[in-house]
Amino acid sequence: xxxxxxxxxxxxxxxxxxxxxxxxxxxxxxxxxxxxxxxxxxxxxxxxxxxxxxxxxxxxxxxxxxxxxxxxxxxxxxxxxxxxxxxxxxxxxxxxxxxxxxxxxxxxxxxxxxxxxxxxxxxxxxxxxxxxxxxxxxxxxxxxxxxxxxxxxxxxxxxxxxxxxxxxxxx
Numbered sequence: 001x002x003x004x005x006x007x008x009x010x011x012x013x014x015x016x017x018x019x020x021x022x023x024x025x026x027x028x029x030x031x032x033x034x035x036x037x038x039x040x041x042x043x044x045x046x047x048x049x050x051x052x053x054x055x056x057x058x059x060x061x062x063x064x065x066x067x068x069x070x071x072x073x074x075x076x077x078x079x080x081x082x083x084x085x086x087x088x089x090x091x092x093x094x095x096x097x098x099x100x101x102x103x104x105x106x107x108x109x110x111x112x113x114x115x116x117x118x119x120x121x122x123x124x125x126x127x128x129x130x131x132x133x134x135x136x137x138x139x140x141x142x143x144x145x146x147x148x149x150x151x152x153x154x155x156x157x158x159x160x161x162x163x164x165x166x167x168x169x170x171x
Contacts, residue, residue, distance in 0.1 A: 015061035030085035037077035064148025098146025106160035118150035
């Protein structure tokens, strides 16, 4: 009964995983909860899930509104993973953590207030997020890596742009 409850909690939502994460089921099988990725993250972006995540407890995740992934040049989190739950990637554009979703009803730019925060801070600059008519941010799903920087810098509360886990987007 307890195991069933923990599995239900785990299936209820999908955490935003660090760069290189394999599919969610494979990730949960491979991750040994060693915390090495958390320890080497220079920005403190990687946190471990708590008991509210059910059977996913103790696995790494990124909470963009608190501290997004800054896509380090050397991706030390991947390098230290002993099980390849975080698999190597050749370049930034191959990272697929998640997808930014923009709520135009909340976004300042779509409501007459000049704001380019998400566009200007996106590490895939001018590609993953572009500006329509030099004013309105547009997320390009095929280019967004899901790092969460856009969500972190959004001045609206709650954020007008949020990152959904790739495991949720592809579910």
